[in-house]
Amino acid sequence: MDLNQILVWMVCFSCVTFLLRAWRSHSNRGWAIVAGLILGIMSLLSLLAPPWAGFIGGGLWGSLILLPVFGLAQVHHRISQAQYRIARRIMTVIRWLHPLDGWWEQPVILRALEVGQQGQITQAIRMLNTQSRPDHPFNRHASALLLLMEARWHDLLHWIQVHVPERELIRNPQLILCFLRALGETGDLNGLVWSVTRYEPYLKQGNHCAPLQMARLMALAFGGQTAGVNQLLDQGLVAGRAEMKQFWRWTALGVTGEPVALKLSAWRDRTSDPTLKAAIAWRLHHPPAALAPSLTPASWQTLRRIETQISEELRYGRGLISHLHYPAYGTYTLLVINLVFFGLELTHGGSQNTAALDRLGALIPALVREGEWWRLITANFLHYGAVHLVTNMLGLVVLGPFVELKLGLGRYLWAYLGSGVGAMMVYTAIALQQGTEWQRLVGASAAIMGLLGVIVAILVRGWWQEGSAIARQRLRLFLGIIAVQMVVDGLIPEVSGLAHALGLIWGLALGIMLSVGSQDRR
Secondary structure (H helix, E strand, C coil): CCHHHHHHHHHHHHHHHHHHHHHHHCCCHHHHHHHHHHHHHHHHHHHHCHHHHHHHHHHHHHHHHHHHHHHHHHHHHHHHCCCHHHHHHHHHHHCCCCCCCCHHHHHHHHHHHHHHHCCCHHHHHHHHHCCCCCCCHHHHHHHHHHHHHCCCHHHHHHHHHHHCCHHHHCCCHHHHHHHHHHHHHCCCHHHHHHHHHHCHHHHCECCECHHHHHHHHHHHHHCCCHHHHHHHHHCCCCCCCHHHHHHHHHHHHHHCCCCCHHHHHHHHHHCCCHHHHHHHHHHHHCCHHHCHHHCCHHHHHHHHHHHHHHHHHHHHHCCHHHHHHCCCHHHHHHHHHHHHHHHHHHHCCCCCCHHHHHHHCCECHHHHHCCCCCHHHHHHHCCCCHHHHHHHHHHHHHHHHHHHHHHCHHHHHHHHHHHHHHHHHHHHHHHHHHCCCCCCECCCHHHHHHHHHHHHHHHHHHHHHHCCHHHHHHHHHHHHHHHHHHHHHHHCCCCCHHHHHHHHHHHHHHHHHHCCCCCCCC
């Protein structure tokens, strides 16, 4: 399978996914139009110019789907950080790539938020009222944020209850957060805790859990659960400016009865953020110390459950991509070694030159039988072509930091090398027995599949020994990934499904042994 074919499959899968999401949600029809257009163009090219179908389709997919999706994620991140000017500049650019679904008007809405942040609320409201789609989710969110900027919590709560239907509220996680904040600030703590549970499915969007974690932070802070608040903030589960994180820490301390009024007053005088100033002024006039005793037993139980969920998610449920921020020196070292070997391939005749691969240490069972045992090791660092290298290194970068964090550097290297070398040993024995001793094998795929086996072992242990629901959910996900991988192995003749299966088995066995007594190495 060449790069063109890989791009065809990738783009088709992505576009079909967008079409299904648009059909299920009955919204975001602009994405459905774009995805359908790309699929149509690729289908036509597959008939007229098959060698170019993947490349042209990939270019369209990157320009019309990937860049807008990434840009929109940046816009939402900047809005969560109250960086409305930067969000407006990003949206001004990406709206040209996706002028549908109300994107064209969003820079004006962000400009209104920018003006409101400067204290000119009346002008900001006037700008929002000029919009042609006042019921658009983005416009509603902006209207709520303007009330939040002035800490008009009673007005915000009333506005959401009157002007935002429930069916629209559940589609807008940021608007849900405004509603939850208003409940907490106005003293309806039991309503806040109940609503966090009520809206939890709508606050979690795939692996994007930031809205859900923010909702949990509010519930724990207004409930005076300082340990849970610190865990969320210290472990990076809730992003935000340092001053806002400190605001929530002091809110939780204030609920417990700690004297924080003087600290809040000093902080209000130092900060230049008018939104934070308004929030602190409200907090000083409405101290939260009397809120926690009003919690019902059911609310206390919910807070305990939230803290348990946070602990489980830190161990098993965080997205693998989030672990890329962990300094995984073992993974970085393995990545460099693979790149060095690929460089040697290029200087010795090319990465698809079989003679060069043989000289550098490709696995050939007959030669291993004659004493060249080192091929069991070197074959794990050689790759047949750039696509082979990139796909394996992507798997290493995604899976490696997670396993290294769980096992520690030493055990991680044992798991990686043990899976790769072990798979090569068994593969050699089978090849010698079946008379295919001159068949060549290269690639880190067996070791990568070993990492997948280690992750499965860790999740199984968490499910059986701790009864972790998060571990069980993640286990189902990874078992699905393994099933898809096995199907792909059967469809592509150039891929050694046997080596993948052997690496997975070795990883599972090593993971069971090495994960005993292991803890996150931070």
